[in-house]
Amino acid sequence: xxxxxxxxxxxxxxxxxxxxxxxxxxxxxxxxxxxxxxxxxxxxxxxxxxxxxxxxxxxxxxxxxxxxxxxxxxxxxxxxxxxxxxxxxxxxxxxxxxxxxxxxxxxxxxxxxxxxxxxxxxxxxxxxxxxxxxxxxxxxxxxxxxxxxxxxxxxxxxxxxxxxxxxxxxxxxxxxxxxxxxxxxxxxxxxxxxxxxxxxxxxxxxxxxxxxxxxxxxxxxxxxxxxxxxxxxxxxxxxxxxxxxxxxxxxxxxxxxxxxxxxxxxxxxxxxxxxxxxxxxxxxxxxxxxxxxxxxxxxxxxxxxxxxxx
Numbered sequence: 466x467x468x469x470x471x472x473x474x475x476x477x478x479x480x481x482x483x484x485x486x487x488x489x490x491x492x493x494x495x496x497x498x499x500x501x502x503x504x505x506x507x508x509x510x511x512x513x514x515x516x517x518x519x520x521x522x523x524x525x526x527x528x529x530x531x532x533x534x535x536x537x538x539x540x541x542x543x544x545x546x547x548x549x550x551x552x553x554x555x556x557x558x559x560x561x562x563x564x565x566x567x568x569x570x571x572x573x574x575x576x577x578x579x580x581x582x583x584x585x586x587x588x589x590x591x592x593x594x595x596x597x598x599x600x601x602x603x604x605x606x607x608x609x610x611x612x613x614x615x616x617x618x619x620x621x622x623x624x625x626x627x628x629x630x631x632x633x634x635x636x637x638x639x640x641x642x643x644x645x646x647x648x649x650x651x652x653x654x655x656x657x658x659x660x661x662x663x664x665x666x667x668x669x670x671x672x673x674x675x676x677x678x679x680x681x682x683x684x685x686x687x688x689x690x691x692x693x694x695x696x697x698x699x700x701x702x703x704x705x706x707x708x709x710x711x712x713x714x715x716x717x718x719x720x721x722x723x724x725x726x727x728x729x730x731x732x733x734x735x736x737x738x739x740x741x742x743x744x745x746x747x748x749x750x751x752x753x754x755x756x757x758x759x760x761x762x763x764x765x766x767x768x769x770x771x772x773x774x775x
Contacts, residue, residue, distance in 0.1 A: 513568060515558025518688040521549045521572055528568065538569040542577040542636050546689050549575050577635035582623065584630035590616040590644060594671065597640055605639030607676050609713040612645025616674065616712075619643045646712060653712050657704035658697045659731040663720065666697050670716055678715025685722040695720040698727040704734055 514531050516524040521537075528535045541552065553571040556562060583600050585593035594604050612619065620643035621628040628640050653674045658666045667677055686695050699719035702710060721727060 510561040510563055513554075513556055513558055513560045513562055513566075516551045516554050516568070516570060517558065517690050519551050520547065521551065524551050524570065532564045533562065534565060534567045536567050536569055537572055539571040540574040541571065542574040543689075544577075544635060544637050544639075546573045548573055548577075550689070552689075577637075579633040580636050580638075582621070582628045582630055582632050582634055582640065585618050585621055585640075585642070588618050590618065590642070590674065593618045593642060601636045602634070603637065603639045604671055605641040607671075607674065607713050608641065608643045609646040609651075609711075610643060611648070613647055614645045615647045615650045617645040619645055644713075651712055652709045653714075655700075655702050655704050655710055655714075655716065657731070657734055658700050658716075658718060659704070659734055660696050660698070660724070660727040662694070662696055663692060663718075666718055674712040675710070676713060676715045677718065679717040681717065681719045683719070683721045683723075686720060691722060692720070695722050696724060696727045698723070698730050 511532060513533060514527050516527065516535070519527070525535055538555075543552070546552070550573045551570050552573055555569045578601075580601050582602065583596050585596050588596065590604075590607075597604060610619065622641040622643070623632070623634055623638065628634070655675070656669045656673050658669055661669070663680070670677055682692065682695065683698075686692055697718050698721045701717045702714070
């Protein structure tokens with residue numbers, strides 16, 4: 466009778482089954498993680514394009530090429546910007562996201578909201594500005610004509626035609642005003658606008674009864690978004706403490722993205738102002754120190770005249 470050979474432990478069917486089960490588990494885990502990576506695109510991201518200042522059509526084409534989706538989340542109306550232009554996006558351009566990520570964009574409205582023009586004739590300029598702003602409108606050009614009451618609104622215009630109260634105009638539009646000007650109260654100062662942004666500068670001009678004559682952007686400002694971040698680095702007339710001009714005078718503003726240039730110019734202007742102020746004080750001090758004229762010195766010789774003595 467043949468002798469029965471005893472199998473070694475690793476040759477037993479139990480061990481083989483365990484090996485098969487472990488191998489199957491490992492394969493399952495590998496496949497699961499591989500599929501999970503495909504689904505979530507783990508460690509794989511794409512860069513979000515910058516859609517700002519593009520038209521909505523251009524933005525959609527670029528989004529399709531870049532494997533992201535666009536969704537219009539909001540719209541506003543800005544008259545100076547082309548209808549349908551992308552103004553803002555979330556997340557911002559350059560961000561890292563996964564493929565097919567939804568990008569929220571804000572565009573300039575294709576159809577502007579219409580508002581009614583209020584009647585501001587007879588109001589002061591300050592009150593007129595408040596009433597127009599409440600109607601979502603702005604003050605445009607200030608035109609002064611001779612009148613007894615300075616800064617009293619006499620007429621209102623929209624694009625060269627009379628702005629009849631109640632007429633419909635696009636929201637954010639500018640209403641030009643004709644104002645009274647008394648010759649005894651017709652001068653104003655030129656404020657220092659260096660290193661401040663566009664809308665703040667325009668408000669300061671209006672507050673001082675001046676017009677924005679012209680806007681000049683340097684080469685670094687190429688888009689509407691750039692213009693919002695730009696600041697004044699130069700102005701004409703220059704801002705000095707002694708600079709007094711007639712109300713309604715136009716001021717030309719020069720804008721840059723270089724904030725260090727603007728700040729340096731602002732310091733220089735302040736230095737000039739301080740020098741002028743010191744010179745003025747010194748002149749007043751010398752004038753005050755002059756000895757008073759004696760009665761003999763103050764007498765003047767009578768002048769001959771052909772006018773009859775009444």
